[in-house]
Amino acid sequence: MESHHARIRVRYAETDQMGVVYHANYIVWMEVGRVEFCRASGLSYREMEQDGALHLAVIEANCRYIAPARYDDEIDIETRIEKATTRGVHFVYLMRNVMTAQKVAEGFSRHLFLDHDLKPIRLPEQFYSQFGLSSPQAL
Amino acid sequence: MESHHARIRVRYAETDQMGVVYHANYIVWMEVGRVEFCRASGLSYREMEQDGALHLAVIEANCRYIAPARYDDEIDIETRIEKATTRGVHFVYLMRNVMTAQKVAEGFSRHLFLDHDLKPIRLPEQFYSQFGLSSPQAL
């Protein structure tokens, strides 16, 4: 899958006293984008954790703020995989104001695959296609 | 223990665009008060969950807002047990601005004791004293 678009509407709870969205919330939106990307790829995060005993641990998160998002704005979160290996995956995100098409932020997150005991593992083959992998590679 | 005082300082993240603390955050502060109350009673919430396999599930939370708390205010959270039985416990909270002594909010939370599988249980006797119980009572 090339990229996936998810939408959220800014909650009052997500604003701060500067009158704009508090900056840590974009990191939460990136997670919404990632989860919906996975769902659209046929991979439920929930089943992945429960049945597959596979966790995507975040090892780095980054966000660059371009224009403030405000209360009640509808935001489009475009998510795609920048790189995936059998060890982990690197997602990138572009967040836009739906009404104005203005970019509000862009970011990335890097993840390691962990098992049920939160130990690093190689991605089980059953999940290769969802992460766009055809053959094992080192990270 | 009669009551316990805990202190927090309002985080920027906790404000909203009305320029005051977002109302759901007082519910989080009540949890801070409850945890510190338990710690002062010799009961680590963490050990209680890990070793005692005892969870305090919230069945009701309530907050009445009296005066707005603002960014950087220091808040005193006074916590006490209103009632405890072998089935559950009812905490009450009073939150004041430390600088002005003004009440900002008051609230309560009601809890059931749950085991590791999140099933209701009677409070194990080892925890009686911390909840001010001398003999088993029905809720």
Place this chain on the structure above:
Amino acid sequence: MESHHARIRVRYAETDQMGVVYHANYIVWMEVGRVEFCRASGLSYREMEQDGALHLAVIEANCRYIAPARYDDEIDIETRIEKATTRGVHFVYLMRNVMTAQKVAEGFSRHLFLDHDLKPIRLPEQFYSQFGLSSPQAL
């Protein structure tokens, strides 16, 4: 308007280590329900605050937890006005798991109408219909 249904999907960020939704987040969902109720009544919260200089300050929030909501559950939030006067409004909420139709929580919030300086005011007549008011009443 009798009642309004809004939907949210539980975010990973909203869970806690008990494996269920952290209890303060239901208070945030109640706000989502309230905002969408107002929007469906022709009343944008955003315009109300900006143009009408009308704020709905929360003076009490309450939630009773019935069954835990979990990560990735879709939740229906049913919102209706229990009572409205020219001084304030009282909303009630019923939250259900969309898939199972099980009630997860119910709650209420009471609000005062405030002006731009956060002082109590009587509701301007332009907003009467949206809150189901035909003539001024005392709270």
Place this chain on the structure above:
Amino acid sequence: MESHHARIRVRYAETDQMGVVYHANYIVWMEVGRVEFCRASGLSYREMEQDGALHLAVIEANCRYIAPARYDDEIDIETRIEKATTRGVHFVYLMRNVMTAQKVAEGFSRHLFLDHDLKPIRLPEQFYSQFGLSSPQAL
């Protein structure tokens, strides 16, 4: 000032169902570190915003996760200025578990100075010393 140490204790609200701290919360802790750094430098964020009409807008935030922080851990947040100019400031953070001294995360945030209308400005000279500036420099 070389660096400043602030402490927080992990709240239940900050954990997620993986049993560790939800990753966006470290971004909030970095803000706690930054605010306390400023306070220790004689610069109240609150007064800065109210009296000085100076805002520190975040233009980038980054966090690298090293070892999971858990509920009830006490965390030391070490904050220092990596670089400051009259246009903005770049903070770096190191977060450690107080009990074990283990690094849990490190991060940075980059900020622009904004005026009351959220427009970029040059830092007023009254604030030079707090940001370690002796003479105007371009970012």
